[in-house]
Amino acid sequence: ALALAAAALVVAVAFAGPPGADANLAPWALYVTFWVGLVPAGVLLGPVWRRVNPLRTLHAALCRATRTPPAGRRALPARLGYWPAAAWLTGFVWLELVAPHRSDPRLVGTLVLAYAAANLALAWWFGRDWFTRGDGFEAYASLLARMCPIGRRPDGTLVLRTPLTGLMTGAAEPGLTATACVLIGSTGFDGITRTTYWRDNVDPSSVPAGTLGLAAAIGAVAALYVAALRLSARLTGQDPAALPARFAATLLPIALGYTLAHYFSFFVLEGQTTVILASDPFGTGWNLLGSTGNRIDYDLTGPTLTAQVQVNAIVLGHIAGTIAAHDLALRGPGPAARGQLPIAAVMVALTCAGLFALLSG
Template sequence: MSRRAEGGEVRAAARRGAVWTVALAVASAVCSTPALAHAGSLAGSLRSVPAPFWLVVVSGGGVVCVSFLLSAFVTDDETLDAFGRAGVRVGRIAGGVGVEAAEAALRLLGIAALALVVAFGLFGPPVGIANLGVLLVWVGWWAGFTMATYLVGNAWPLVNPWRTLGAALRSRFEGRWGLPRPYPDRLGSWPSVVGLLGLVWLEVVSPLAADPRALAVVVVVYSLLTVGGALVYGDAWFRRADPVARVFRLYGLLAPVRRIDGGGLSISIPGAGLARTRERLGADDVAFVVALLWVTTFDGLVVTVAWGRVLDAAAPAPAWLANLVGIVAGFLVFVGGYRLAASVARGTADTYVTVGFVAGWFAPALVPIAAGYHLAHFLGYVVGLAPAFVAVAASPLSPPANPSVLVVPAWFGGLQLAFVVLGHLLSVWVAHARAFDLFPGRLQPLRSEYPFVAVTVGYTMASLWVVAQPAVGGVAG
């Protein structure tokens, strides 16, 4: 085939892919109704802000569609390789007294933060917004530290207090009672999938933001389980079974700053780590990536008026059961949609590789979607609660009775939508780069992307629909 003919086929392939995405975007617009954008809140600290729904539809499906059209014309190996490989190395950081001291300080910081959470949770003020332990967990860690992980780099392996405690215990008891033991391969990464869904479900059904005592109990129980797993199975526990460590590892692949082999740092384009990773993901790892995407969406969904109506309709079933069914059912729907896309992609790409391999190969491209939604959901949360965090941290033993919070301006709703869309755009580009790494030529990679772009638009519309719902207060995250 001549280069001109092949170029025509590429343009035709891009047009066919655009039809998929435009059709889905139009269907989403027709089946949706106007709403308001919101930010997550702690005890109702932030208010809903308006955003026109046409902006949700156009900026969602339309922009993702245009992104795919533009990326479809980037098919040369040099440009695609530059995205995955470009980066600047920043010296060597392995070894040295200063580096060891910094790492030790980060480990001590993690231990101190864990101790503060438990101590203030058990003995501090009973009001969540005035309790340092509650604010450390939700504002400082799950919101702020997580954002820093995918926006800057992953420091969790050093900060992780459970890993530090597990290593200390393991060095003391190594060789006794057959410790450490090999991690059971038959379990795979499924414990982390169940753990992630379980933690988010527990956050939803328990008053962990309003009741510091309940939060402290959950943290203590989780600490015992995690340190015990690290003692028995070593670092394999954090690679395979611990949901928190796995979440931060995935987000770290998205970050521009990464630690490289041999010592040193690499500063690259955001998402480059996801594009160049060659780790083979099995069905369990794919399920975890999809679970991460789903729980970030579910975490925002449960604070909306729409979900409140679902719980009302499910009565007289208890709310904890309705939420359990909801989080499991939504996860299965997300997994099913992704597996269907992988199956269709295998057919459109006309390849002999298995559906499971295709699903595992493209799964890293879902991480930017989860990060984009997390940023949209939690940036206003951090901004709104920053004054309360500072005031309580300055006087944790006698905090103000009613710490002040900020109300985000109305234009913040558009900023939230932009974060969601940017995450999806980066997802499309990562999938594009990975497609050309897997399939030969120019047409086969593009054809493999059609189903995934359609699913991405579907995820976009679902995320934006959640962001666009009026919120009710009283839940963290």
């Protein structure tokens, strides 16, 4: 109920609040607090967004109003897997990184309503299971939650576990590779756009250049990963078509590392704006939280701390991904050590590329 109320407030402020992006709560709540905040929430606390997703609340009410079973009118095809989530996430990162006027509060409000309507209609037809892999944000949060150190045994008991335990199922889930590559490629592209090379040679307002750059970054990550896994399959005598999907979950630590590297200071510093604006959401002079008129405290994280988090997040993310892939390989057929050589080479290449983009900013 609180999550639904917060979402409704953000939409209301988007349309009825101040027209400028700097003074309107909606863009900050969507791009900073929600999008980036899903990462620590999932990794530290587990799949909490699945529990509080306001779309699930609206879906339950819609089903009661239309006397439709929550399981929907038609079974969700298993072959879809995470492909819908990958498509939604691609659209969102394009909006965040490329689209013009993306911070316009009225545009933000319209897109939030359109996204909600589309997913509610699909969930009404396919059932509430749609949100698990079809809702891009819930799928994103739940995938990162696999690395939460808190888990559940089959009997439901909460237990502590190593963060990579949730990646060890080895289940080949359709679309999971694409989803992970979108997360890695988009954050990598975000880093590229901050380099001096990009700023000196590309018009930052060019939508075609940004779109092609984003597509190239995602495509490069996907091509490197699939090529490495196919070569690994040949070295170990396994099915080249099945191996990339089986190891897709091991890309999640890399996606987490890239996200922390690129959004840590952004979340800690710019995230304060959400709290400041929430104190007077409609710009009427309220001071609900006692933060109206406050300014961002840039002393919360300095350049040294930011650099340490960025470098370590990228390096440790790749190390964790390599460990998870090696552990998973040991559980399968074939000579595991030899088969891991292509994956290790790709991990080293991606680490170097990530650090290069970071240090060139």
